[in-house]
Amino acid sequence: MSNLVIAIYYGGLLVLFFFWIYGIVSFVLDVRYKIVPGIRRYRRGRRRLEDDATERDERDERERQLY
Secondary structure (H helix, E strand, C coil): CHHHHHHHHHHHHHHHHHHHHHHHHHHHHHHHHHHHHHHHHHHHHHHHHHHHHHHHHHHHHHHHHHC
16 A cells, blocks of 8 residues: 555645656747747837937938028
């Protein structure tokens, strides 16, 4: 009877360990393939907006100097 209890105990630990590792791997993959590209896209968009604003300001300044 005690061998059965030990086997069930270690079997339960193995199952819990499996799901724990699965959760960690899923989190890492989500970060790698969803979060990081989203942050890169956001930063690229912000940089593009800043560049457009700078270009627009320079164009307005040149137009003011012409008149």
